[in-house]
Amino acid sequence: MGPLGQYADAGYGYYYFPKLEGEISNHMTFRGKKCIIWSLNNYLGLANHPEVRKVDAEASERWGLGAPMGARMMSGETIYHEQLEHELAEFEKKEAAYLLNYGYMGMVSIIDSLLDRHDVVVYDSDSHACILDGLRLHMGKRFVYPHNDMESFEKQLTRAQKITDQTGGGILVITEGVYGMIGDLGNLKGILAFKEKYNFRLLVDDAHGFGTMGPTGAGTGEAQGVMDNVDVHFGTFAKAMAGIGAFVASDKAIIKTLAFKMRSQIYAKSLPMPMVIGSMKRLELLRNRPELREKLWTIVRALQAGLIEKGFDIGKTASPVTPVLLKGTPFEATQIVQDLRENFGVFCSVVIYPVVPKGVIMLRLIPTAVHTLDDVKITIDSFSAIQENLKAGKYSTGGIPDVADPF
Numbered sequence: 001m002g003p004l005g006q007y008a009d010a011g012y013g014y015y016y017f018p019k020l021e022g023e024i025s026n027h028m029t030f031r032g033k034k035c036i037i038w039s040l041n042n043y044l045g046l047a048n049h050p051e052v053r054k055v056d057a058e059a060s061e062r063w064g065l066g067a068p069m070g071a072r073m074m075s076g077e078t079i080y081h082e083q084l085e086h087e088l089a090e091f092e093k094k095e096a097a098y099l100l101n102y103g104y105m106g107m108v109s110i111i112d113s114l115l116d117r118h119d120v121v122v123y124d125s126d127s128h129a130c131i132l133d134g135l136r137l138h139m140g141k142r143f144v145y146p147h148n149d150m151e152s153f154e155k156q157l158t159r160a161q162k163i164t165d166q167t168g169g170g171i172l173v174i175t176e177g178v179y180g181m182i183g184d185l186g187n188l189k190g191i192l193a194f195k196e197k198y199n200f201r202l203l204v205d206d207a208h209g210f211g212t213m214g215p216t217g218a219g220t221g222e223a224q225g226v227m228d229n230v231d232v233h234f235g236t237f238a239k240a241m242a243g244i245g246a247f248v249a250s251d252k253a254i255i256k257t258l259a260f261k262m263r264s265q266i267y268a269k270s271l272p273m274p275m276v277i278g279s280m281k282r283l284e285l286l287r288n289r290p291e292l293r294e295k296l297w298t299i300v301r302a303l304q305a306g307l308i309e310k311g312f313d314i315g316k317t318a319s320p321v322t323p324v325l326l327k328g329t330p331f332e333a334t335q336i337v338q339d340l341r342e343n344f345g346v347f348c349s350v351v352i353y354p355v356v357p358k359g360v361i362m363l364r365l366i367p368t369a370v371h372t373l374d375d376v377k378i379t380i381d382s383f384s385a386i387q388e389n390l391k392a393g394k395y396s397t398g399g400i401p402d403v404a405d406p407f
């Protein structure tokens, strides 16, 4: 069960697989208690937006969840899938786009399809599991550089080029736009500056940046003014769009190649029609209601500035993702989370070793456009109280809630 498996029995249903009940919102119910929820990537608040709910319902009524039947290449193609792709390409200012059923599977196949054994990959050490799993399929060489370390990045590029000079292959650089765990940005501008000296293509996983970053929400490339030079841009519908599915945008030749090669798409059923129609509505709101993004950033700024003012370490975040780094043991982490949920009515995710270094407890907050400044104030006050308790050693004893284990 992996490194966290040792806590599986004690934490089941509380720390892992918790059940949040009620409408997706800033306030939901956890084990019968109302909490302020800071764990959902519902950045723009679209999950429960009345216009989105209406279109989702109408599309389900009209087409059901079964349509279209089959993979797109065989029998699952529709004008609506194509229309959504045109709209996504236009929004991302790329020649073409292609839909993916789940970002995770899509990214695995993008990497698999773009590479052959003559090619070399250079990638960031903090890459998401979908990138690492895509790389597992790669038969050629790969070189990793420490997160955002541009000196090492250049060294790895040099090594990669030596190999491609011999094999005749190409170099693919992979980074994320927003790093979803700690919220800092991939240094897209810094990476792209090396294009003057080296020949490579850049693939950006902008799962958290799509809809949240840049003046129009087009993503981290737009925020850093380098969107045109991002060769392959990936975004998911699972976060700012509060849906399911994803897309890849690039030039026509690459998108056509991907459409003919991505095994997770060719050998899987097409995205259901309500998801396609619902995604068009979400994209329309994402593009035409800048007030949603402005509200998100109002909450982000209030939360991050408030935490810093109270002396919290929120790392190098430059996005809505807000980590709060504390020092303590895994046991203390369990007690802090319990105190926050049971006594302060604040629900957030907790991350411990091996995801963060030993001795670090990371509480991760995801602000959204449906949070209020009151939510922010209550949360910052609660965090100040738990910080005091932690310093006073109050979390070194206690129990773990008893939750029925379905296994």
Ligand SMILES: Cc1ncc(COP(=O)(O)O)c(C=O)c1O
Binding pocket: 102, 103, 104, 105, 107, 128, 130, 176, 180, 205, 207, 208, 236, 237, 238, 245, 246
């Ligand atoms: C950086 C990153 N890439 C890809 C994904 C996968 O997206 P999806 O939920 O659409 O499979 C996620 C979602 O957790 C992510 O954070």
